[in-house]
Structure formats: C-alpha cells, structure tokens
Amino acid sequence: MSKGTLYNKVWDAHVVDKLPTGQYQIFIGLHLIHEVTSPQAFDMVAEKGLKVAYPGRTFATVDHIVPTKSQARPFADTEAEQMMGAIERNVRNFGIPFFDFNSGNQGIVHIIGPEMGLTQPGMTIACGDSHTSTHGAFGTLAFGIGTTQVRDVLATQCLGLDALKVRRVNVNGELKPGVTAKDVTLYIIQKLGVKGGIGYAYEYGGSVFDNFTMEERMTVCNMAIEGGARAGYVNPDQTTFDYLKGRKYAPGTSPEAMAKVDEAKWQKAVAYWKSVASGHDAQYDDVVNFNGEDIEPIVTWGITPDQSVGVNDKLPEVGKFSADEVKTVELAYKHMDLKPGSPIKGTPIDVAFIGSCTNGRLSDLREAAKVAKGRKVAKTVRAFVVPGSQQVKAAAEKEGLDKVFTEAGFEWRGAGCSMCLAMNPDKLKGREISASSSNRNFIGRQGSKDGRTILMSPAMVAAAAVEGCVTDVRELMQHH
Amino acid sequence: MSKITQIEGKAVPVEGNDIDTDRIIPARYLKEITFTNMGKYPFYDERFDAEGRPKGHPFDLPQFAGAHILFVNQNFGCGSSREHAPQALMRFGIRAIVGESFAEIFAGNCTMLGIPTATVSHAEMEKLQALVKAKPETKFTLDLEKKTLLSEGKEHLRFDIHESKRNALVNGTWDSTGILLANAGKTAEVAQKLPYVNGF
Incomplete structure (x- = not known):
C-alpha cells in the first residue's frame, strides 16, 4: 500500500467519512462542468428537490458541441443549440459561474481550468469528462466521472470513491530533439498498455518531468486515462508555482489588477502546496x-492508444501479440487497412487536426507553427488548427x-473540442484518415464510423500536413 | 432504492478487448439532453449499415433477444466517461455485465445505475462465450450474495466483484446521493479545514 505520496496526502485531507459500502466519501474541491454531461445531472438534482450545495466550487464552460467555424447563435445544429440553452438555463438557475463565448475565457474545460488559475495543487478535482486527469499536472487528484456522479457533486460536493493504488512512473535522462511530451505519454502507454493503469493513479516523475513546462506535464497527465489510470x-x-502566480483565481491575485499579488497570501499557498508533494520516503505500490x-x-x-510505433519503425507482426490480444490487433489492421511488417512512415493522410485538450495549448501551436512556417499544406490534405x-x-x-498557419494553408478556427470527438461539425468523412494531435484513435471517434485516426504530436501533425503523409518531423527540422 | 441480489436471464456475448465507450455509443447521440432514447443506440455503428439495416451484431440476433446479462472480455468500457454508454446498455435491457476486466469510470457508472460488473478469468470467459453461442437459450443467474454465476440453476463458477460495489448493490445503497447528503455536517467540517476553500 502506498504511503506518504501526494495521492495519500490529498486523499486523506478530503475524506469526509468511510461509507457503509467500504467506499470513502471524498470532498471535491473543484468541480468543472460542460454542456454534454451536465443537463441530466441538473434535472436529477431538481427532481429530487435539491440545491447545488457549493455553487462557488463549480465552474462551467462549453466546448464539446460548439462549432469552431462560426460560433454565432443560434447554432445551425438544433440539438447543439438546445444543449447550449440547457447549460445557460442551468447555470443561471443554480448560480454557477459560466465562461461562455462573451467571457473571453471560453474553451476546453481542461485548458481553461489551469489557465484561469482554478486548478491548484492539493485539490481534488472532478468533471464529467475522462480527460480530467489533465489537472493532475498541478499536483491534484483529478478524475473523470459520469453524469449521475455529477449529480452527486452538485448536490453534496462529494463523491463515493474507492481508494487507488499508486504507481510511480519515472522517465529519466534527456529527450532527443524533436521528441515531445506527446511522444512521452504515447511511449508510456505503449509500454504499460491501455489496461495497465486500471486501479492505479500514476505519479509521473524523473528528470524529464522535472524539466517539463506545465503545458508539457498537462499533455502527459491528460492521457493517463488512455493508459487505464483514472x-x-x-x-x-517551482515550475507549477511560477505558472500559477498572478492568474485570475490563483491565491493572492487582486481582483482589480492581476499583476498585483498579495505576497503573504501567496507564500501561505506555496507552503501548503509544497507540503502535499510526495515525500522522499514515500512508498509506492509499484515503480517503473x-x-x-x-x-x-x-x-x-x-x-487503441497503445497500438503505436516509433515513426521509423515497421508495423508489428500479429504473431508478436499474446493470444488474447490477436482479435483486437486483427480488427485494428482491418479497420486501418494497414499491413503488418510495412512502414508507417509515408502513409498518406487526408486530414490534419491540431488541437484538443491534449495538445491545444499555446506551446503546442508554437511547435506546429515552426514546422508550418514557410511551407504549404499538401494539396490532398485538409488541415485545421x-x-x-x-x-x-x-x-x-x-x-x-x-x-x-493560414499562409501555409491551414484553417484557423475558434476554440472547442472540434474533431477530437466530432460532436460538432468537424468530422472525418467516409474512410478518411487523419493525422491528429488528439488522444483517441478509437473506431468512429472522429465522426465517421469508417474514419481512421493516427495520433501524434502537434509538430508531427504539421509535418504530415505539409508532406501529405506520415513524416518524421526531424527530417523537416534539419532542412529548414 | 432496491436491493440487487440476483439477476436472472439469458446472456449475450460481445467479444473483443478494449471495447471503448465511443463504440458502445457514438458521440453524436450524446447531443440529446436526456437519457430517454439511449436504449435505441447501443453499438449503433457496429449493428447497422448506412441504410439502417442490421449487420448481424449479437444485439440483433434472434437467439439472444431479451438477454439481460452481457458477456465481454478485457477493459470493457474504456475511454470516455460518458454515462450514456451504461445508460444505453441498461435501457436496451442489460441488467448485469460479466467480463474479464472493466475500465474504472465505466464500472463506477454502472454501479450508480445498479448494474453489477462481475469479473472472471480469461479462460472462464472464453468458455462462457462459447457456451452461450452454442446454447443461447441457457438461463444464467448472477448471485451477488454468493458471488456465483449459475447456469440452468446449477453453480457454474465463482466471480469477483469490487467489494464496495457489491455492498452498494446488495444493500440497496447504489444511488449514493442520500448517503452523501446525510454527511452534510461532516462535509462542511472537512471543507472548513481545507486552506484553499477558505482563501488561504
């Protein structure tokens, strides 16, 4: 059993009670909601005649269904418009702060939490979205929940949860040029598998993480769930503290002038945050x-996100997989129309998508822009950022x-989840194949049941866009 | 809230590891603001062609019609946290799922709806799926108190289930709002002690 880890400290500080079921009642410090998984939860709260217990601890935005081309209302999609109407009504009726289009702060829920300074070390964070793990980059215990659990958080600010085991995942040494946080997270998933994390929280550490920026840490934590770790x-x-200082909802930030920080309050917060970090004598259930x-x-x-290779590698033979994996592997090759033993590099793509809660932050766009600069998107590719x-x-x-981006032939869009999950007009068509900076290559994920997805870093997507096929971005970096 | 101790019925196999919640319910159906219609959509894109004709998915085969127990393999329900996935299965008629392993968010969502997620070994699941394919009329009983799966009234095998989930189901406390709300006083005490709740 783990001891003295950040997970243990944050968990212990938030335990309300041990429930008769054996679960623990855990106080949720920050609850984030969006339009897709909250309307039924609000209905359930209202049907039970309950109120939102701590309205100041829930924040709302819209991201999944919003169109990224024109965000003018009403939306052309009547279901999306109805969904927008529902969240607007619910936040009004229940008194919840809402970052809508007019706020200047709308965006993907896992991007705005950190950038507003809402996400802070030592918190428990829940959201009706599996990529809530992103917020763990700040030393929080953050996880996705279903809609009935959203109801519980609204009504009680608590969840009934089972304790997790803790696996320390060390990545030491240095990354080679052209290797990004996205590659690190895909590598970890490739090695530990999509089921490897079931029952665990992953604590990422080692010199690679020490040297990462907050945005890079977010990219890795975002995909913990793809490795099965909730x-x-x-x-x-210090990287965490420097990122947060002066952000709108960070401790000590003055509501009038964000640059003016109340130092005494800030130092108290930093001291607390340091106290929740795993100790040097922390014990883990597993270390890799x-x-x-x-x-x-x-x-x-x-x-599945663990079916991956280095860009210069050949695709694995079916015989290399264990017997119980063969069915999934064969389905994967059939769906993707790829052949074992052949190279992945050079695979033509139709669509290039840069964005999502995994890789839709400023540093991601900068890296992609470096590759796009002075080049043109291939004629066969539709590319958008x-x-x-x-x-x-x-x-x-x-x-x-x-x-x-626009000079290179990429479309430049408004903020949203876009083609990561295609609940909006951004979708693959037919058998199209995308190079995507998002997080899931599931069948049908990007809006066409026959569509295909190749996950990679934003710079690699930009390289694929200009070359028209899967490309090693390092080759473009050398010739620039 | 009802106590869930036994689930009886025919079973339906859906084979394959890592069946994600996008496959269980495509995202376009999440645009509905109620769960009312979700029973029409489970595995939609795997069940129907572009014209809406059934493609022979187990959910549409006559021999499995009316099945209440779903037999699956590893990491079932991985991916998105969408509760629409268990809602779709439940409203289609599934009352219990037996698998080799489950993604955690999915299993938690199932429990909140009163659907047990029982686990058996890979070898046992292969046998169960083979049995139900050969004899689809077999009547199974999932006994949560004894943790046994019976076929035609005879003990077939023992299964595992997370103890807190089993307790919630057999004691009828799987709809958790009430028990969490009963601790409102203790909740306020915990909140009071958290530095960030009180602005440091």
Whole structure:
C-alpha cells in the first residue's frame, strides 16, 4: 500500500467519512462542468428537490458541441443549440459561474481550468469528462466521472470513491530533439498498455518531468486515462508555482489588477502546496523506470492508444501479440487497412487536426507553427488548427501564429473540442484518415464510423500536413 | 432504492478487448439532453449499415433477444466517461455485465445505475462465450450474495466483484446521493479545514 505520496496526502485531507459500502466519501474541491454531461445531472438534482450545495466550487464552460467555424447563435445544429440553452438555463438557475463565448475565457474545460488559475495543487478535482486527469499536472487528484456522479457533486460536493493504488512512473535522462511530451505519454502507454493503469493513479516523475513546462506535464497527465489510470499527476514544484502566480483565481491575485499579488497570501499557498508533494520516503505500490533517450517520435497505427510505433519503425507482426490480444490487433489492421511488417512512415493522410485538450495549448501551436512556417499544406490534405481556448487563440494571434498557419494553408478556427470527438461539425468523412494531435484513435471517434485516426504530436501533425503523409518531423527540422 | 441480489436471464456475448465507450455509443447521440432514447443506440455503428439495416451484431440476433446479462472480455468500457454508454446498455435491457476486466469510470457508472460488473478469468470467459453461442437459450443467474454465476440453476463458477460495489448493490445503497447528503455536517467540517476553500 502506498504511503506518504501526494495521492495519500490529498486523499486523506478530503475524506469526509468511510461509507457503509467500504467506499470513502471524498470532498471535491473543484468541480468543472460542460454542456454534454451536465443537463441530466441538473434535472436529477431538481427532481429530487435539491440545491447545488457549493455553487462557488463549480465552474462551467462549453466546448464539446460548439462549432469552431462560426460560433454565432443560434447554432445551425438544433440539438447543439438546445444543449447550449440547457447549460445557460442551468447555470443561471443554480448560480454557477459560466465562461461562455462573451467571457473571453471560453474553451476546453481542461485548458481553461489551469489557465484561469482554478486548478491548484492539493485539490481534488472532478468533471464529467475522462480527460480530467489533465489537472493532475498541478499536483491534484483529478478524475473523470459520469453524469449521475455529477449529480452527486452538485448536490453534496462529494463523491463515493474507492481508494487507488499508486504507481510511480519515472522517465529519466534527456529527450532527443524533436521528441515531445506527446511522444512521452504515447511511449508510456505503449509500454504499460491501455489496461495497465486500471486501479492505479500514476505519479509521473524523473528528470524529464522535472524539466517539463506545465503545458508539457498537462499533455502527459491528460492521457493517463488512455493508459487505464483514472488519475495521473506530477508533484508541484517551482515550475507549477511560477505558472500559477498572478492568474485570475490563483491565491493572492487582486481582483482589480492581476499583476498585483498579495505576497503573504501567496507564500501561505506555496507552503501548503509544497507540503502535499510526495515525500522522499514515500512508498509506492509499484515503480517503473524509463529512459528519455529511448523515446522516438511516436505514431499510433491501430484503434487503441497503445497500438503505436516509433515513426521509423515497421508495423508489428500479429504473431508478436499474446493470444488474447490477436482479435483486437486483427480488427485494428482491418479497420486501418494497414499491413503488418510495412512502414508507417509515408502513409498518406487526408486530414490534419491540431488541437484538443491534449495538445491545444499555446506551446503546442508554437511547435506546429515552426514546422508550418514557410511551407504549404499538401494539396490532398485538409488541415485545421483549433486553439484550446479563447485565451490561447488571442495569445497565438498576438504572436502571429494564425498568419503562419493560414499562409501555409491551414484553417484557423475558434476554440472547442472540434474533431477530437466530432460532436460538432468537424468530422472525418467516409474512410478518411487523419493525422491528429488528439488522444483517441478509437473506431468512429472522429465522426465517421469508417474514419481512421493516427495520433501524434502537434509538430508531427504539421509535418504530415505539409508532406501529405506520415513524416518524421526531424527530417523537416534539419532542412529548414 | 432496491436491493440487487440476483439477476436472472439469458446472456449475450460481445467479444473483443478494449471495447471503448465511443463504440458502445457514438458521440453524436450524446447531443440529446436526456437519457430517454439511449436504449435505441447501443453499438449503433457496429449493428447497422448506412441504410439502417442490421449487420448481424449479437444485439440483433434472434437467439439472444431479451438477454439481460452481457458477456465481454478485457477493459470493457474504456475511454470516455460518458454515462450514456451504461445508460444505453441498461435501457436496451442489460441488467448485469460479466467480463474479464472493466475500465474504472465505466464500472463506477454502472454501479450508480445498479448494474453489477462481475469479473472472471480469461479462460472462464472464453468458455462462457462459447457456451452461450452454442446454447443461447441457457438461463444464467448472477448471485451477488454468493458471488456465483449459475447456469440452468446449477453453480457454474465463482466471480469477483469490487467489494464496495457489491455492498452498494446488495444493500440497496447504489444511488449514493442520500448517503452523501446525510454527511452534510461532516462535509462542511472537512471543507472548513481545507486552506484553499477558505482563501488561504
């Protein structure tokens, strides 16, 4: 059993009671909601005649269904418009702060929480979305929940939860040039598998994580869930504190002038945050070690995020998999129309998508823009860039990244989840194949039941867009 | 709230590891703001062609019609946290799922709806899926108190289920709002002690 880890400390600080079922009642410090998984929860609260117990601890935005081309109301899609109407009504009736289009702070829920300074070390965070694990980058215990659990958080600010085991995942050494946080997270999933994390929280550490920016840490924690771990986190350090200082909802930030921080309050917060980090004598249920030098730019070839290879590798033979995996592997090859033993590099793509809660932040757009700059999207490819939030979009435009992309032939869109899950007009058509900076290559995920997805880093997507096929981005970096 | 101790019925096999919740219910159906219609959609894209004609998925085969127990393999329900997935299965008629392993968010969502997620070994599941394919009329009983799966009234095998989930089901406390709400006083005490709740 783990002891003295951040997971243990945060869990213990939030235990309300041990329930008769054996579960623990856990106080939820921050509850984030969006339009898709909340309407039924509000209905259930109302049907039971209950109120929202702690309305100041829930924040709302819209991301999944919003169109990214024109966000003018009413939306052309009447179901999406109805869904917008429901969240607008619910936040009004229940008194919940709402970051809508007019706020300048709308965006993907896992991008705006951190950028607003709502996400803070030592918190428990829940949201009706599996990629809530993203917030673990700040040293939080953050996880996705279903709609009936959203109801419980609204009505009680608590959840009934089973304790998790803790696996320390070390990545030490240095990453090679052209290898990004996305490659690190895909590598970890490739090695530990999509089921490897069931029952665990992943604590990521080692020199690679120490040197990562917050945005890079978020990319890795975002995909903890793809490895089966409901939560993943990085211990808070100076990088975390520097990122948060002065953000709108961060401790000590003055409501009038965000640059003016109440230092005494800030120092108290930092001291608390340091106290929740795993101690040097922390004990883990499991420890795994990887070397940063071993990681190549990674692309997926199948229908689960662990079906991946280095971009210069050949696709694995079916015989290399255990007997119980063969069915899934064969289905993957059939769906993707790829052949074992053949290279993945050079596979033609139809669509290039840069965005999502995994890779829709400013640094992701910068990396992709470096590759796009002075080049043209291949004629056979439709390429688009979707900033993760209105703030990311504004910051990117201030740097001129929008021009770099549009001059190269990428479309520049408004903030939202877009083609990561295709609940909006951004969808694959027919058998189209996408190079995507998102997180899931599941069958049908990007809006066409026959559509195909190759996951990779944003820079790799930009490289695939200009070459028209899966490309090792490092080759473009050398010739630039 | 009802106590769930036994689930009886025919079973239906859906084979394959890592069947994700996008496959269980495609995202386009999540645009509905109620769960009312979800029973029409489980595995929609695997069941129907572009014209809406059935493609021979187990959910549409006559021999499995009316099945209440679903037999699956590893990591069933991985991916998205959408409760629409268990809602769709439940409203289609599934009352219990037996598998080799389940994604955690999915299993938690099932429990909140009163659907047990029982686990057996890979070898046992292969036998169960083979049995139900050969004899689809077999009547199974999932006994949550004894943790046994019976076929035609005879003990067939023992299964595992997370103890807290089993307790919630057999004691009828799987709809948790009431028990959480009963601790409102203790909740306020915990909140009071958290530095960030009180602005440091």
